[in-house]
Amino acid sequence: MRLTLLYGALFIVSGTVLLAVTYLLVAGTTTSLILIDGTRDAPGGSRPPQVHHYMGDDAGAAGSPGNIDRQAEALHQQAEHTHQAMIDNLMFNAVIALAITSVVSIWLGWVVAGRVLRPLRSMTTTIQRITARNVHERLAVEGPRDELKDLADTVDGLLGRLETALDSHKRFVANAAHELRTPLTLEHALLEESLIDRDPTVDTFRTNFERLLAISKQQGRLLEALLFLSTSERGLDRPEPVDLAALADEAVQAVRPAADRRGLRLDARVAPACLEGDPVLVGRLVANLLDNALSYNVPDGRVDLTVGTRDGRAFLTAANTGQQVPEDQVDRLFHPFQRLDRSADDGHHGLGLSIVRSIVDAHGAALTARAGTDGGLVVDIVFPERHQLSGKHPKMAGTLPR
Known part of the structure; x- marks a missing residue:
């Protein structure tokens, strides 16, 4: 309806302007009067007929001596009346035509x-028909490339991203439920064992309680990892200088005792x-990379951490020895609850590297991972070029104390 009214209003306005211009052009023309005087001067003598051409108000001069008198003025007035009647008739018919064509244009505007x-x-x-169950459907509009085709393709792209997000969410929920169900089942079994034991002792209770405490700590680490994952996926509210x-120094000092206990060499540049x-997120990123490098390593292995600036961008590279990782499995390890060996009971839930990827995405950084030549992974992260800090953080300029 709004488009139809718009089309109709534009047509009526343009038609009215056209009529006004036509009226001004026609009304601005002047009437002309041509009279031929063929009378003789005297008997036996004659003169050529004289032509008198009067334009507009000049026709009043026809009554002057030596010219055709009042007949010229009467003819001029008659021509003026005829001219005005013609203009009035023209405008009347034009208004009727404008009214008719306006109705037709409104109908055509409605159709168009x-x-x-x-x-x-x-x-x-x-x-409106697409829901979570049939999010795989697409508009699939065919035709020439125009605004509607671009809109349909944009909506299809949005639906594709939404489908990917929903599938990822479903897998995440299923994996999280599986990871939480296993320790809950074990807790239930330990509690049930204590209840059905007819001759319980302090040692058996202590043993069961220690196992329950270990399971509780494991669940706490899982919930903390899930919280960090959701926080990192939410993005950054207020970026600040980091x-x-x-x-990196703090993270290295925190894990060095664990590396020494395992006989691993930790080199940090x-x-x-x-x-x-x-x-907080960047600190967790570094800690997760080091924890992953230490946990999935081999005896007498090594962990290399490099931090610096490359082409004006901060970067971090973590490399470790360990089990050989197939190239086609590298990307999978950065998804939630994914481990190279699913049967391993090492207290890890496969969330460390997925948290790393979420933090990287939240900071707009670039992550590259590949299998190491000596096993393990080589993870390289390059952060975006930071904005100017306007001297508000002098401690971040120059050489930092090591």
Whole structure:
């Protein structure tokens, strides 16, 4: 209806302007009067007929001496009346024609608007029919590349991303339920064992309680990892300056005792590096990379951590020895609850690297991972170039204390 009214209003306005211009052009013309005087001067003598041409108000001069007198003025007035009657008749007929064509144009505008909006109605109906169960459906609009085709392709792209997100969410929920169900089943079994034991002792109770405590700690780590994963996937609210070198130093000092106990060599080459982001998430990223490198390693293995600046961008590279990782399995390890060996009972839930990827995505960084030549993984992360800090954080300029 709005499109039809718009089309009709534009036609009526343009038609009215056209009539006004026509009226001004026709009304601006002047009437002309041509009289031929063929009378003789005297008997036996004659003169050529004289032509008198009068334009508009000049016709009043026809009554002057030596010219055709009042007849010229009467003829001129008659011509004026005829001219005005012609203009009035023209405008009357033009107004009637404008009224008729306005009605026709409104009807045509309604038809054209319906044809233009028909693809939109079809897309709207299809989108309203799509739910979580049939999110795989697409608009699949065919035809030439125009605004409606671009809109349909954009909606199809959105539906594709939504389908991917829903599938990922379903897998995440299923995996989380599986990971939580296993320790709950074990807790139930331990409690049931204590109840059906007819001759319980302090030692059996202590043993069961220690196992329950270990399971509870494992569940706590799982819930904490899930919380960090959801936090990192939410994105950044207020990015702030982050000293990546200082966070790397703290993480290295925290895991060095564990590396020494396992007989692993931990080499850290840390140079000044700054970025903008969330310091808590970035700290967790470094900690998860080191924890993954230490946990999935081999005796007498090594862990190499490199932090610095490359082309004005902060970067971090973590490499470790360990089990050989097939190239086609590298990307899978960065998805939630994915481990190279699903049967391993090492207290890990396969969330460490997925949290790393979520934090990387939240910071707009680039992550590259590949299998190491000596086993394990080589993970390289390059953060975006940070904005100017306007000197508000002087401690982040120059060489940082090691």
